[in-house]
Amino acid sequence: MSATPTVVTACMIVIGNEILSGRTQDKNMAYIATRLNEIGVRLAEARVVSDDQDAIVAAVNETRARYDYVFTSGGIGPTHDDITADAIAAAFGVGIDFNPEAVAILEAHYEPGMLNEARMRMTRIPFGAALVDNPVSKAPGFRLENVYVFAGVPSIMQAMFEGIRHELVGGAPMLTLTIASYLPEGALAGPLGQLQEEFPGIEMGSYPFYRTSKFGTSVVLRGTEQANLDAAGERLRQIVRELGQEPIEESDI
Amino acid sequence: MSATPTVVTACMIVIGNEILSGRTQDKNMAYIATRLNEIGVRLAEARVVSDDQDAIVAAVNETRARYDYVFTSGGIGPTHDDITADAIAAAFGVGIDFNPEAVAILEAHYEPGMLNEARMRMTRIPFGAALVDNPVSKAPGFRLENVYVFAGVPSIMQAMFEGIRHELVGGAPMLTLTIASYLPEGALAGPLGQLQEEFPGIEMGSYPFYRTSKFGTSVVLRGTEQANLDAAGERLRQIVRELGQEPIEESDI
Known part of the structure; x- marks a missing residue:
């Protein structure tokens, strides 16, 4: 960053x-x-x-x-x-x-x-x-x-x-990218912690949900640089796929 | 009180x-x-x-x-x-x-x-x-x-x-009485201030609303003594009537 x-x-x-x-x-x-x-x-x-x-x-x-x-x-x-x-x-x-x-x-x-x-x-x-x-x-x-x-x-x-x-005089606008999946928070937590270390400039929040009888997690990535945010998002999609699920994009949540 | x-x-x-x-x-x-x-x-x-x-x-x-x-x-x-x-x-x-x-x-x-x-x-x-x-x-x-x-x-x-x-060890439970009317807050404010002075042990909050094209105000009375709360409520109904409106009880709001 x-x-x-x-x-x-x-x-x-x-x-x-x-x-x-x-x-x-x-x-x-x-x-x-x-x-x-x-x-x-x-x-x-x-x-x-x-x-x-x-x-x-x-x-x-x-x-x-x-x-x-x-x-x-x-x-x-x-x-x-x-x-x-x-x-x-x-x-x-x-x-x-x-x-x-x-x-x-x-x-x-x-x-x-x-x-x-x-x-x-x-x-x-x-x-x-x-x-x-x-x-x-x-x-x-x-x-x-x-x-x-x-x-x-x-x-x-x-x-x-x-x-x-x-x-009001602000700083750089905060950009957001949300990627969800039907992975329980506890399964995603380890790799997500590693991702956070890779991208210290991106704030990562994870929010469990329960929908249509399935547990899932929304991960919200926030940062001020679009390229950095996109790179973190791409890595997160890869992590979700490696854990056997398909990433769900914000527009489909 | x-x-x-x-x-x-x-x-x-x-x-x-x-x-x-x-x-x-x-x-x-x-x-x-x-x-x-x-x-x-x-x-x-x-x-x-x-x-x-x-x-x-x-x-x-x-x-x-x-x-x-x-x-x-x-x-x-x-x-x-x-x-x-x-x-x-x-x-x-x-x-x-x-x-x-x-x-x-x-x-x-x-x-x-x-x-x-x-x-x-x-x-x-x-x-x-x-x-x-x-x-x-x-x-x-x-x-x-x-x-x-x-x-x-x-x-x-x-x-x-x-x-x-x-x-948890609590005190006396807080009792509530809400009385609304189609009086704008500014019309009710003076008499309500006097009512507060009459009943220092009752907490009085007033909340304006706008419904079916009319301005109104909900007054919430809160206290720990039922008799005192009822007495304050009765005085408030009287005030509303003196201002030319009918009090609306909580159950009818």
Whole structure:
């Protein structure tokens, strides 16, 4: 493998009791992971924390120092349990107040008399933050240094992410090749370990499955160089054939 | 509200690049969250970390000191990327080796000659750990102090959890009452904040939805005392009616 490209990393922080209680299944993590891959940013960690200021502050401060980008989702709505903006201000040690630009956006959006005290809470933005556009329901997210603060509702979170995606500076996009076979993981494991040693620049993950009464394994190869990835894939097909099975390509899985 | 019951807390650590790459959607977190609720253990945090020893060690050591229980899922299979057992040993500063009890389980399970070197990796267990039964595919999980180490495949993780559930000592089970209405979150937010002040012992979360072309909000009330929860629910129904809508009960959502 040639020179290791710079790895740009990110962490996702999902904020909300509803995920931790099992009531709601998070959908934002997989979305962000997939989109980041395409621009060469690696989601290196994700956390789910409760609607608790200390928990949010700790997670944000631990991760913003460790990763290039941090994305949060949830907790920026109008209700008393939406405390993300205040927690972010506390994490950065900055003040927070009604943001004139955010107020103007909501004043233009709501009918006269409908911008009540609760909705005005959504215009409280930490000092120094840049707003993130919300084309769905208008109340903005924001960015403070390397921390992007998004809404939790998936359609809004996705729209916010797409609006700022051009700001993100990634490394080489991560390329993926998946090759499956009806070999149990334990039969493939030895040769796969040797293949990993041959191709240290390729990340190899193996995932067992059970389908039509047969055990099988999907092997996912990931790397930033197409030629290297193809070579590893070709060797893997050969290994599968030597073990008496036919490799199954991604398109046929 | 009467005396605050002891809160027993837990953290879930999902281990695996496949979740962070967006390839696989985690299903274990919601399962554990729901089951813990029933026995009065609160899932207070969840993390997803990559197949990287430093990342696993850091997550385990930060969380096992902070929470009553830690559950990990993933990374205990036969392949080179399954490094959880070694990482747990490193986190606790203990050795690791083939565990005779685990070896006996796999020897009894596999046909002669099939227990190869890769499968033998699954019998490497940190010193001092107690095995966790795997009724699905035999290779065991384990527990070291307050850290339970489970497989990542959901059917196996669930079976392992059910096998150890009787060991967990919880607090008062968390009771839930959900009341929805076709009121936008911003209209309900003010009165809901007041209701929260009236019932400090009830946790109140509000979740906007959009259905049949109408905006609405589900309010989830959570508490450990049935009478208190019922009283808060009755006040919430009254609030919804005062705002000109009919409360929708959970069973009708």
